[in-house]
Each structure stands twice: as structure tokens, then as C-alpha cells.
Amino acid sequence: MEEQKIIGKGTWIDKLADELLERERSLGRSTDMIRVESGLGASGIPHIGSLGDAVRAYGVKLALENFGFKSELVAYSDDLDGLRKIPEGFPEWLKEHIAKPVSFIPDPFGCHDSYGLHMSSLLLDGLDKLGIKYKFQRGVDTYRNGLLKDQIHTILTNSKKIGEKIAELVGQEKYQETLPYFPVCANCGKLYTAIAYEYLPDEKKIKYKCSGTTIGSKVLEGCGHDGIADITKDLGKLAWKVEFAARWQAFDIRFEAYGKDIMDSVKVNDWVADEILNFHHPTHVKYEMFLDKGGKKISKSLGNVVTSQAWLRYGTPKSILLLLYKRITGTREVGFDDIPVLMDEYHELENIYFGKIKLDNENKTTRTKGLYEYVNLLNSPKNSTAYVNYRLLVQLCTIFRENRVPKVTKKLIEYGTIKEPSPEIDELITLAANYADDFDKPTKVEIQIDDMSKKALAELTNVLSVESKPEDLQNAIYNIAKSNGIQPKDFFKTLYQIILASDRGPKLGPFILDIGREKATLAISEHL
RNA sequence: GGGUUCGUAGCUCAGCCAGGUAGAGUACCGGACUUUUAAUCCGGCUGUCCGGGGUCCGAAUCCCCGCGAACCCGCCA
Numbered sequence: 001m002e003e004q005k006i007i008g009k010g011t012w013i014d015k016l017a018d019e020l021l022e023r024e025r026s027l028g029r030s031t032d033m034i035r036v037e038s039g040l041g042a043s044g045i046p047h048i049g050s051l052g053d054a055v056r057a058y059g060v061k062l063a064l065e066n067f068g069f070k071s072e073l074v075a076y077s078d079d080l081d082g083l084r085k086i087p088e089g090f091p092e093w094l095k096e097h098i099a100k101p102v103s104f105i106p107d108p109f110g111c112h113d114s115y116g117l118h119m120s121s122l123l124l125d126g127l128d129k130l131g132i133k134y135k136f137q138r139g140v141d142t143y144r145n146g147l148l149k150d151q152i153h154t155i156l157t158n159s160k161k162i163g164e165k166i167a168e169l170v171g172q173e174k175y176q177e178t179l180p181y182f183p184v185c186a187n188c189g190k191l192y193t194a195i196a197y198e199y200l201p202d203e204k205k206i207k208y209k210c211s212g213t214t215i216g217s218k219v220l221e222g223c224g225h226d227g228i229a230d231i232t233k234d235l236g237k238l239a240w241k242v243e244f245a246a247r248w249q250a251f252d253i254r255f256e257a258y259g260k261d262i263m264d265s266v267k268v269n270d271w272v273a274d275e276i277l278n279f280h281h282p283t284h285v286k287y288e289m290f291l292d293k294g295g296k297k298i299s300k301s302l303g304n305v306v307t308s309q310a311w312l313r314y315g316t317p318k319s320i321l322l323l324l325y326k327r328i329t330g331t332r333e334v335g336f337d338d339i340p341v342l343m344d345e346y347h348e349l350e351n352i353y354f355g356k357i358k359l360d361n362e363n364k365t366t367r368t369k370g371l372y373e374y375v376n377l378l379n380s381p382k383n384s385t386a387y388v389n390y391r392l393l394v395q396l397c398t399i400f401r402e403n404r405v406p407k408v409t410k411k412l413i414e415y416g417t418i419k420e421p422s423p424e425i426d427e428l429i430t431l432a433a434n435y436a437d438d439f440d441k442p443t444k445v446e447i448q449i450d451d452m453s454k455k456a457l458a459e460l461t462n463v464l465s466v467e468s469k470p471e472d473l474q475n476a477i478y479n480i481a482k483s484n485g486i487q488p489k490d491f492f493k494t495l496y497q498i499i500l501a502s503d504r505g506p507k508l509g510p511f512i513l514d515i516g517r518e519k520a521t522l523a524i525s526e527h528l
Numbered sequence: 529g530g531g532u533u534c535g536u537a538g539c540u541c542a543g544c545c546a547g548g549u550a551g552a553g554u555a556c557c558g559g560a561c562u563u564u565u566a567a568u569c570c571g572g573c574u575g576u577c578c579g580g581g582g583u584c585c586g587a588a589u590c591c592c593c594g595c596g597a598a599c600c601c602g603c604c605a
Contacts, residue, residue, distance in 0.1 A: 005546090012545055043605080081605055171530080171602060192604075215604055240605050260532055261600055288533060289600070329545050331533050331599070341542090341553095363546070395567095478563055488564040496565080507567065 008063055009370030010363070012328055013056075017063035020255055020283040027280050029254075034071045036061050036255040037247070037282070038134070042079040042102050042116040044087045046123040047305040048320065048334060049259075049290030051130070054123075055324045056257050056287070058132045062378045073134040074251055075124070079103045079116035080139040080184075080237045082191035084215050099190040099220050101235070103140045116140075126308030130317045131377055137251070139237070149204070149232040151246035151277060156181060156199040156206070156231070158276050165271060166241055170264040175241065183236035185210040187225035191237060194222065204231050240265050245272035249279035257285045257328075288331045306334060314435040315339040316427075321375045322346050336439060340390040343431075346375065347387040354384045385424045388417050393432035399514065405429050411514075449527055453494055456484040457524050460495075464517045464524075474509030499523050 008014030024031050038054035040046070057073055064071040080101045086094045090108055094115075097105040102116030112118040120138075127134060142148060155162065156179060163175035179196040183206060192215065198207040206229050212222035229236055238246055244266065247253065258266050263286065270281040292306065311320055319342040323334065349372040351357040352365065359365045373380050393408065400407040408429050412418045418425060449457070463476045481491035495508060499520060512520045 007546080010546070015546070041605085078605075084604065174603095213604090218603095237605090243605090259600090262605090263531065264601060265605085286532080291599075327545065329533080361548075363548095367546075475563070481564085490565090492565050507561095508565095511567095 006363070006366055008066055009373055010367040011325070011370045011374060013059040013063045013325065013374060014066075014370070016283075016285055017060050017067060020060070021064070021067065021069070023283055024254060029280065031069055033252075034061075034064050034069055034254045035074055035252055036064075036071060037074045037076055037251065037253040038256070039244075040075055040077045040120055040123050041081070042077050042119045042139075043081055043083060044119065045305050045307060046119060046126065047290070048126075048308050048311055048323075050123055051126050051308055051320065052287065052290065052324045053257055053259070054127055054134065055130065055132060055321065056285070056328065057255065058134070058377075059325055059374055060255050060257075062374065066378060073132070074137055074253065075127070075134040076137045076139065076142075076247065076251075077116070077120040077123075078139050079114075079120055080143060080191070080235070081116075082182075083115070084218075099192050099215075101140070101184060101191055101237075103138075104189060122307070122309065129308065129312060130321055140235075142247075142250075143235055143237065144233075146232040148238070148246045148250050151250055152181065152231045152238060153201070153204055154277060155238065155242050155246065155272065157201050159199065162242060162272060162276060165275075166268055169268055169271065172241075175239070179206065180239035180242045181206060181231070181236055182239065183208045183227065183229040183234065185223060185225055186227045186229070186234070188223040190220070190222070193220050194225070194227065196236075205229065206231055206236070241268045242272050244269040245277055245279075245281070248273050248282055249277045253282045255284075256282045257287055259289050260286055261289060285328060287328050291331060291333045292335060306336065311336070311339070314431050314438070315343055316346070316431070318346050318375050319343050321377070322349070322371075325371060325374045336435075339435065340394065343390040343428075349375065350384050350387075353380065356384070386418055386422050388412060388425060388428060390428070390432060390435075392417070393429055394436045397429065397433040397436035399511070404433050407514075449494060452484055452486055453491065454527075456480050456486055456491060457494075457498075457527065459484070461521050461524055464512070464521045467517075470510035470513055472509070473512060474507065477508055495524075498527055 007018045020034070021031065024034070036057045038057040040054065041050060054073070054075055061071040061073050080103060082099045083094065083097055083102050083105060084099070086092070086098070094105065094108065097115075102119070103114045105115035107113065107115055107118040109118055112121055124134075124136065159175070159179050162180060163177075166175045167173045179199060181196050181199075182191050183194045183196060184191050185194040185208070188210060190210070193212050194208045194210040195213065196206050196208045199205075200207070208227050208229060210222035210225040210227070213220050237243070240262075244256070248256070248269075266284060266286075270284075273279045273281040290306075308320060314336060319339055322342050322345060323338065348357065349368060352359060352368050353372040359368065396408045396411055397404055400411075405426050409418075409421045409425060412425070413420070459480050460477065463473070463480070468476070477491065477495070478488050481488040492508060499512070499515070
């Protein structure tokens with residue numbers, strides 16, 4: 001086999017960008033500006049997987065720029081989407097807003113203009129923190145300003161053909177009867193309940209009746225209103241099966257990634273773009289959904305989601321970027337417990353990038369360095385930064401609960417892990433401390449202390465009132481146990497339970513001196 | 529019914545998407561710390577890479593066929 005030619009930085013992102021360019025060239029399209037798109041849901045709390053769509057699209061943009069082309073990421077918020085389900089943990093009063101566009105529902109958290117804006121802001125905030133640059137486009141503005149009016153017109157005049165094709169491609173038959181456009185009912189403000197039944201092409205108006213619909217097993221009552229909507233001005237929304245295509249053409253989108261859950265919609269939209277709108281559909285890449293650790297799909301409408309905001313409490317932005325750029329294939333079960341590994345892995349990449357670690361395989365070295373560069377958004381630091389193994393930090397943070405940063409730093413210097421304090425290390429300690437507090441909670445044990453042990457503990461507090469060497473203290477604990485007729489094993493266990501709320505722990509002598517004799521004495525006296 | 533992913537050490541998994549000596553953690557065994565539990569450190573063990581075929585000088589990795597598991601779609605967006 002001949003040598004493989006390395007494309008760009010050698011990652012899947014480069015390969016994808018290369019294929020995209022190849023396709024654009026063969027289609028004979030202008031490559032002056034290659035726009036990539038990412039859709040953002042606005043109906044629920046955005047989980048970390050929602051970021052993936054935009055982050056990966058941004059990666060392709062970077063690769064294209066690296067190849068010498070102009071590129072731009074459009075982040076499209078689907079905030080005209082109707083609320084279908086109240087996310088778990090959200091207030092009940094949202095019930096009356098079901099089926100209304102999320103942009104016209106008050107923000108349950110009270111900090112944004114609407115429900116929809118709150119959700120998309122969370123996502124954009126995540127992107128900002130990762131350093132992803134994008135052009136924000138709201139669905140509401142898109143329709144209100146008539147940006148899709150030509151596409152809507154073309155789609156509606158071809159609705160019969162489209163309806164048949166949808167049935168053929170994905171087996172969904174409703175669009176043979178219904179027009180693929182949902183007006184917002186002028187009377188009750190609901191989407192989906194107003195059924196469009198006739199399009200008047202000359203006036204660009206659509207006739208509808210708010211007769212209600214069913215979503216899943218839920219029946220949504222319409223208000224019965226008979227209305228006419230102007231597709232160039234009044235609010236309404238194309239069905240998902242055709243909306244992407246309209247957007248692609250209107251915004252000249254050349255690339256869009258998608259999750260496998262919307263595979264069918266993309267199939268239909270590709271056809272609509274190619275055959276109805278006469279616009280070659282964008283290059284795609286399909287990715288697997290992120291699953292939570294139980295293996296079920298992370299639902300945007302469920303509470304307790306792995307959000308980027310929560311992730312950043314424990315991990316750096318780069319750990320998220322690494323998660324998303326590492327690979328695109330494969331089902332990923334993702335959870336907060338992936339953070340320590342990703343943190344360490346990023347540091348390993350850094351060492352390879354700066355030549356501190358050598359790999360035997362040249363291709364692999366190139367690809368690994370490339371991955372490092374993408375995680376740094378093709379703007380890699382000039383020097384490597386100080387780092388300490390994340391697990392070690394977590395462990396130290398469970399031991400020191402107060403004054404953590406200086407105490408942990410001191411220990412690290414004692415261990416010879418670092419030479420001096422630094423802002424990077426401080427930051428790492430803070431992250432690991434959050435992790436330790438939230439996930440490494442010692443399990444609460446019921447402490448049973450008999451009278452014999454109490455006497456021994458009292459003796460120990462006396463010993464603790466004067467200074468001693470670590471090994472002397474260790475011996476003292478041992479001797480106190482023996483002289484009171486207690487198995488040293490049991491006595492140590494009791495002490496761990498009192499001090500650490502755990503059955504086991506580090507060597508007690510040095511440990512007690514680390515946390516301070518006073519503190520240990522205090523903890524013991526509480527049980528006397 | 530359609531589609532996708534996964535199957536690697538006892539266990540949890542990485543490596544696969546651009547083929548080049550089969551890896552980590554944990555568990556286990558031995559040693560050190562002459563004082564327990566534990567931690568830590570050092571050393572060691574562990575494999576039908578699900579099965580079968582193909583391509584290749586070379587396959588855990590790419591292709592095809594099976595088997596098993598999971599997920600998505602078959603409402604809507």
C-alpha cells in the first residue's frame with residue numbers, strides 16, 4: 001500500500017471539509033463564501049449534545065478556512081417551534097401555552113423575553129464559553145421578515161408533488177391531505193391547531209381553520225377560527241419535512257450536520273431542495289445521539305440534563321471541545337464522570353503537540369496534533385501549561401474541605417507534582433473541588449460508638465492537644481486502641497467514619513496533622 | 529417495517545472513522561512502607577478483539593454475510 005496523503009490537519013473534520021469542497025467543485029458552485037448551518041432547538045434545556053451540532057459545524061468552518069476559503073456559521077434557532085410538552089420540573093401554568101410558539105411564551109425563569117429566547121440563550125452561552133463564533137438567526141425573525149417567502153410559495157404550489165414524495169420516501173401520508181405549512185392562529189395564537197387547507201398562489205395567502213390536531217396521544221383543541229394568513233407577513237411555519245430545504249436555499253447553506261433521529265426529515269428535505277427549489281442540498285454528516293449513562297436518549301424536555309453550564313463547573317471548555325471533536329461516529333454515553341478522563345486526555349494531547357511525548361506512528365502523531373489544534377479552534381497556545389492529574393486533585397479535594405486552593409497547592413508541591421502555584425493550577429483545583437463536592441460525596445454511615453471506644457477517643461483528644469510528629473501520632477492511635485482492648489482495625493475504622501464519613505482513608509497520623517489537630521479534635525468531641 | 533450504532537482482559541471501557549508490536553482503569557497475585565484498615569509506590573498475571581469469509585505484504589481497524597445487544601424513525605418538531 002502506498003503512503004496515505006494527509007489532508008489538512010489529518011482529522012475527520014479535514015476529510016469532511018475536503019469532500020465538501022470536492023462536491024462543490026463538481027457542482028460548479030461558487031466557493032467565495034461557504035456557509036455552514038447548525039440548528040438549535042428552543043423547546044427545552046439544551047444538553048451537551050445540542051452543542052455538538054454547532055461545534056462540529058464550526059469545526060468544518062475552521063477546516064475550510066484553513067484550506068483558504070471564507071466560511072461562516074449560521075446558528076439558526078427554531079424558536080417559532082410550538083411547545084408540545086412541558087419539560088419535567090417546569091411550572092404547570094405552561095399548560096395553557098402548549099402549542100404556542102416558544103417565542104410567545106413567557107420565560108418561566110423570568111430572565112429573558114420569552115421561553116424560546118431563554119433556551120436558545122443557554123445554548124448560545126455555551127457556545128460563547130467554548131469560543132465558537134456564529135451568526136445568530138432566529139426563526140421568528142426569519143418568518144416575520146419574509147426571508148423564506150419565495151421558498152414557501154414554491155413549496156406550497158408544489159405541495160401535491162411533495163406530499164406524494166413524502167409518502168414514498170418515509171411513508172408519512174398526512175401531507176397528501178394537508179399543506180406543509182402551519183399558520184399561527186390569529187385568534188388563539190396556537191400553532192399546529194390551525195390546519196391549512198388551501199393556498200391562493202396569486203395573493204400568496206393561505207386559508208386555514210383552527211380545528212385542532214393530535215400530537216402523539218394528546219388531543220389539542222382548536223378554537224374554531226376561520227382565517228386567512230399572508231405567507232409573506234403573517235406568522236406561520238413550514239413543516240419540518242420541508243423547512244430545512246427552504247432555509248438552505250434562502251441562506252445558501254453548503255453544510256449541515258444532523259443527528260440520526262431526524263434522518264428521514266433530512267432525506268425529504270434533500271429531495272425538496274434538489275427537485276423543487278432547484279438548489280443542491282448541502283453536504284451532510286450524520287452523527288449518533290448522545291445518550292446518558294443508562295443508555296436512553298437524552299431528551300431535551302427532561303430535567304437533570306447534562307448541560308454545558310453544569311459541565312463547566314467541573315471541566316474546562318477544552319474538555320467539551322475534545323469530547324465533540326474526538327470523533328463523530330458511534331453511540332456515545334456521556335456523563336459527568338467522563339470529565340476526569342477528558343481532562344487528562346487533553347493534557348496528553350498537549351504533551352504530544354509540544355513533543356514531550358513521542359508516538360511511534362507518524363500518521364498518528366499528525367492526527368493527534370491536528371485534534372489538539374481543533375480543540376484549540378486552530379489557535380493553539382504557544383506553550384504548554386501546568387497540569388495535574390484530575391483524579392489526584394479530586395482526591396486531595398475530598399480531604400481538604402476548607403482553604404482548598406492553598407492547601408492542595410502545598411500538598412502538590414510537597415509531592416513534587418508541581419514546582420510552584422499558578423493560576424492554571426488554581427483553576428484546576430476549583431474545578432476538581434466542585435467535582436469532589438458533587439460526585440465524590442462520602443456515603444453517610446451510621447456511626448456506632450460503644451463506651452470503650454468513647455474512652456479511647458477521649459484519650460486521643462488529649463494526645464491531640466499537644467503537637468506531635470506524624471509517626472508518633474500514628475503510634476499513639478495504635479497504642480490507645482490496644483490499651484483499651486479495642487482491635488486497632490476497628491478503632492481506625494471508627495476514626496475514619498468520624499473524620500471522613502468513610503470506612504477507609506489515608507494513613508491517619510499524617511492525615512490528622514494535615515487537616516489540623518483542632519479540627520480533628522472537634523469532630524471527635526461531637527461523638528463523645 | 530425502515531435505519532444506525534455497538535460487541536476488545538473477570539468487570540467498565542479506550543483503540544477503529546486515514547490499517548503497521550492488543551491498551552487503560554479496576555480486580556487479582558507478589559514485594560516495599562519492619563504498626564492495623566486504607567492509600568501510595570514497585571513488579572506480575574489476564575485476550576477466540578462476537579463468528580465466518582474477503583481485500584492487503586500486513587486487519588481489532590476497511591468490505592461482505594451471519595449472531596447477539598442497544599438506540600432512532602415509522603406522531604410532531
